[in-house]
Amino acid sequence: MRSVIFTHQLYQPEKLFPFSLTKAVEELPAGMMNNRRRWEQIVERELQQGSGLYWFIPVNLLPSRQLVAQLKTFSEGDFLQLDKGGILIGYGRAATDFSGTPTGHIPESDADLIEYGWDIFEKNARLLRFDFELLTAGRQSAPVDDGNRLSTAGAVFIEEGADVRCAFINADKGPVYISRNALVMEGACIRGPVFIGEGAVVKMGTRIYGGTTIGAFCTVGGEIKNSVLFPFSNKAHDGYLGDSVIGSWCNLGAGTSNSNLKNTAGNIRVPLPSGVYTAGMKCGVLMGDYSKAAINSSFNSGTVTGICAHIFGAGLSPKWIPSFSWGYDAAIMYDLQKALEHLERWMQTKKQTITENEKALITQIYNQTKTKKS
Structure with a gap:
């Protein structure tokens, strides 16, 4: 019986670009598993369960031992709330059950979220x-x-x-x-x-x-x-990868490296479709699924690539490489049929086959990207 219901009120998918294009937030790998598996194991092994009762947990909320210890004391109807409002986590029969005085408050700064x-x-x-x-x-x-x-x-x-x-x-x-x-x-x-x-x-x-x-x-x-x-991704040769996230079915060619620190040691600004945001002092490359980089590629600090980007060019990369880019020239798009054909061959190297659902999702993102360019 499913005992965890994931809620979505505490994250914005556009801020998790490019990974939210192809994966549900609770399925994003981090640590040794994704957040869905992590919370399901915690609930199964450590928290109270009852017939018709569920744990309502934000998809991007990361557990801690302190939080789990607090949840072990919960009874039906108990819930935690962020100081600025909103249900953080609760145990009950429906999300509408949580009203009245919360069991506890958590300062927003203490809520450990993947945003x-x-x-x-x-x-x-x-x-x-x-x-x-x-x-x-x-x-x-x-x-x-x-x-x-x-x-x-x-x-x-x-x-x-x-x-x-x-x-x-x-x-x-x-x-x-x-x-x-x-x-x-x-x-x-x-x-x-x-x-x-x-x-x-x-x-x-x-x-x-x-x-x-x-x-x-x-x-x-x-x-x-x-x-x-x-x-299913490769960084198989010499080169440096630091403070970065590489999506599934990506490949970094031999000698590829990224910068993760500005010469000024200042905070790094990261471009996303919803705006430019400030990360910490260290941030390398955030690469979407199915993207490939040529040999000796040099990624700027805070570089973001979409999905199915075919990355090559002289010098440091641009900090923004759209989905289906062909080289550094954002005006040239990777042909959809060739991208799917190449991906099919790439998957065969790891004895996998592209699924119809993957093809449909890639096609949908391609059409959306093409529409924005036109």
Whole structure:
């Protein structure tokens, strides 16, 4: 029985561009799982459940141990409210049940929400630590091959079927979780907190720093720090990726790197369709699903790309690369049929096939993008 109902009053999809184009907010990967799975596991394992009763939870609200402890005391009809109004989270039979005096107030500054794309990497290290507890509770790690060098072995969890040999894993600053059928090659250096998804490949000599999530069936190499790669994407060669979010089915060509810090050390401004927003001091690239970058691409700090962008050009990239761009010239669009054909071939490299639903969604976004250009 479904015991969680996700509500949508605390986020604006346009601020989560480009990821909200193709994914529901609760399905966005961060930490070691998406927010839907995270909350469903918390409710199933730790919170009260009753017949006909539901937990009403904002799709972009991130849990904490303090919040979960507070929710454990809830009875039917209890709810938390933001100081500025609005139901934050409640337990009852219908959303209309929550009236009267709230069980508690939460200052808006204390509500941990995914509101912008850069929140995904900024909050990823905390989520990795939180999710590690959820995923490893009551479970035993597979034995670690003697050829590996580990620090703080108790914070390293390796699933059965993972192949990890001659790697350096340091979990002093946070846990490391390596999923089944993942391959971590010789000389890889991993410094937690880090998550390696199912079937992912970490190539020889890769350096992965804390706050990083490598999604299922990704292939990675070079240097990666405080970044989230959604499933089925590649950053397979040398180059730097930092403080970034890369959507599904993306590819960064050999030598590609991004800037994540201004020479002035000032806050980075990020262009979105709804306006220009200020991120923190560090922000790399936010890349939508199905986009590809040519070899030796250089991404400016705070760069945003739409979906299905074919990215190439001289010098630093523009900070705004629309969906279906062909190179840096925003006036030229990637032909839809060629984009679908190329994506079909790309998916075959990972033994996947594009679905009719994916084709329909990509076509819809293409038509919307073309209409805006005309």
